[in-house]
Every structure is written in structure tokens, then in C-alpha cells.
Amino acid sequence: MQTESAAPLVVSRPNILFVFSDDHAAHAIGAYASRINKTPNIDRLAAEGMRFDNCFCANSLCGPSRATILTGKHSHANGFIGNASVFDGNQTTFPKLLRGAGYQTAIVGKWHLKSEPTGFDHWQVLQGQGPYYNPGIKSAAGVTHYEGYTTQVLTDLALEYLREDRDPQRPFLLMYQHKAPHRNWQPGPDELSLFDGGPIPEPETLFDDWSGRASPAAEQEMTVARHLSAFDLKLTPPKNLTVAQRARWDAAYDPKNAAFLAAELEGVELVRWQYQRYIKDYLRCVAAVDTQLGRVLDYLDESGLARNTVVIYSSDQGFFLGDHGWYDKRWMYEEALRMPFIVRWPAVIAPGSSDMHLVQNIDFAQTFLDLAGVQAPADMQGASLVPLMRGADPSDWREAIYYRYYEFPEPHRVAPHFGLRTQGHKLLCFPLTDEWELFDLAADPQELQSIAEDPGSIDLLARLKRQLQALRVQYGDQ
Ligand code: SGN
């Protein structure tokens, strides 16, 4: 690999700041019309940049999404198919290519790919999932322990990198990647009492009974009603808090009162109570991500970096926020499939714009390479989004995205499936039970009634099956 010092100095290439959170669904972002929370700093990026309204993951899980982003390839092609996989760091990744082209490459935060990061000049990563409080952070020098709320600690480290650790003469890539708002949704000290004032609106499908779909939807173990633990519901507090943190936690949660309530309620009322308990903590974690992003955006403004820095906000997959009665992700249904993707690039993107093309996390690597003027390897499977950012409508853009989920049975017992999504329809295949689902997204945006068995769908189903087969051939997943 080319060394940094041998690389040419080109200062006009934009810096890339990739802000990435874990499990942050688009429908918990103000700019994506959230009904349940506000995210003023993420929204600021959208107001000054472009919101992608049809960005989807290739496999709705943490490690697989990250591996896809690094390699520009679907899970079967990069080898990281479920969270038990180990990332092969010898593969070509976009940070390696940027580094070879003279970029300084850094990652701070969640990594979750088991093997050590490769292709980065600077890396400070959480170990595995990482805790919400007082994290150990691994770097080339070993593990360092920090006291504080992880969302803030990671932001301090990212700012330290921007201020002190990089060479201002060369462009940088910084991947700033939060653990939050991943399960079990432990809020930070400043957000413990946020949303105490009243209930969060419930999703329309909180009491979905999964009729109208193939058998797997009813067989999962990820319901708000039955699959949240005492730890999730904060009937037991985290173990690794300092004495001061524990005191604030107990004051905010009043665990005795909560345990009493949980024991008294039943049926629909218990589900509603658990939903509130879950969603408020989730949104508290989101609020800290947003607040900390504000610190970074302020620094970009103050330092003058904002002008030539492309800032992206995204998350590894979507999440069910009580939708269909669920938490977690995994499914190819909209709430888990969709990724937020917002890009601010002052020199190029029209402020407050949005894009409807079907894009995917397989596209991110090629996009970052294109931003830097680096040729993408022929075996990357996506496409650069830069033309879309410039407002183009390429006539040969893809008409469907391909999806495949593998991890089964634990955790959550979501049956393996694969499928495609076009602008108007979604087709899913569950090979274990040989079942299909087909949704008309315009008529049934909540995906409550599969039309795969309808006599009127025979031609459509056959056409989409052929299209799906063509995608499998195209991506080499047979
Ligand atoms: C943990 C969570 C699961 C979650 C996986 C994967 N359980 O196992 O609910 O689906 O992570 O999430 S927990 O009780 O340990 O929190 S991922 O985002 O990393 O893929």
C-alpha cells in the first residue's frame, strides 16, 4: 500500500465526516417527519444539504451493514453475513483506498467487526457493542478507560482528533460512530428526565397481530409486549455506573415505583406502559446523539472546516419503534430496511433538497471514493451517489434494491429471507418455509397485507420473481 508521505498533496479535495449511529431509525429524525421527537442538529444538516428518502440497507444488522459500507459489497461477497462473523481486514475497503490517495483516515467509536481495524491512520474503537457509560476504548496502543457517557466521550475524542491529531495540510476521512441508540437504551445523565412530561404517540401498528403475512412474522421474539427484559425496562440499573451516576439514575427512574407499576398492569395497558418505557429511553439516547453532533457542527463552523467538509448522517439500519408491536430490526419491512442518509456538501448540494432514487449502503464506498476523485475497484457492487447529490436523474439508475438477511435463530428468531424492493413493490422469500410475501407499497405502506396469494397478482409476482433472480445473478448470490 502507498504510504501517506508518498501520496500527493491535494488540498482542494473535500474532507469527509461520516457520522454514524447504531439503530437510529429515520422515523425518529425530525427531518424525516418524525411524529415522536425532535433532532435539531441532524435537521440542520438536512436544511443545508440533501435528504435521501429511499436509502436502504442490504442486511438489517450492525456488523453486516458496517462491512458492506467498508467494502461496497453485499454480505455474501464480503463474508460478514451475521454478527457472529469476523471481518476479513485484508479486503479492499474505501478507507484503505482513500489512505493510499493521500487522505488521513480515522475512526472513533463503534466498530463491531471483531478483527482489528485496518486502513486507518488513527483508530479508537469500542470493544464489541461497548457500554453506555464509562467505556474502555481500544487503539493501537491498547485499551484506555474513560469515565462519562459514551456518546459524549466519543464526541470528545472525535473533536480531539479534528483539533489536534490530524495534519491540517491533508484532507481527512473521519468515521465518528456512536453506540447509541442501541439496546438497552441507557440515557445519558442530561437526558434522564427528558420526556417525563407526557406520553409519546404510539405507532398505528403497535397491536399488529401479523395476520395477512407469511408465517415467520408471527414467530419472532422481538415484541414490546413479551420480549423486553427487566434490564431493558430499567427495573434493574446498569452495573458499571459510578456512585454519582447511580444516584442520578435512581432519582430519575425510581425503580421501586416502576417495578410496582409493571407488576400491577396487564394486557393492553402493560404493553402501552412498556412501549412508553422503551421509546422514551430510545429517544433520550437519540437526543444525546443529536446534541453531541451539534458540538461537532459548531466546531466545523468555528474552524472554517465546514466549507470543504462533506458531512453525512446515517445509521447502520432502521429500527422498529413499536411498529408491528416490535423493537429491533432484521426484517426487510420498511422501518428496519430504511437507513437515514443526509448529506451536507456546501459547494455542491442545493440546501433543503431531497432525493427519491433507490440507494443502498453498497453505494457508500463508491460515493466516498468519488468525492475524493479516486477510481473505485471494478468489483465493488454499488454506484456513486455523487451524481444524485448534484441533482442528476441518471437514466440507467437501478430499478430495485436487493436484500438478504441470514442470522437465525438467535437472537430474536427472525427467519432468514431475501428479496427486492422497487419504488412501488416489495417481494420477500422465506426459504425455510418456502413462503413468499408481496406488498403493494402505495396501497399498503405499512405492509399489513401480502398480495402474494392473490389471483390478481400472478403476473406481477412472476415478473418480480424474475427481477429478483436477475439481481441474484448480477450480485453473484446464487
Ligand atoms: C444484542 C441485543 C439484540 C440485538 C443484537 C444485534 N441484545 O444482542 O437485541 O438484536 O445485539 O444488534 S442485548 O440485550 O444484548 O442488547 S446490532 O445492532 O449490534 O446488530
Ligand code: CA
Ligand atoms: Ca445496529
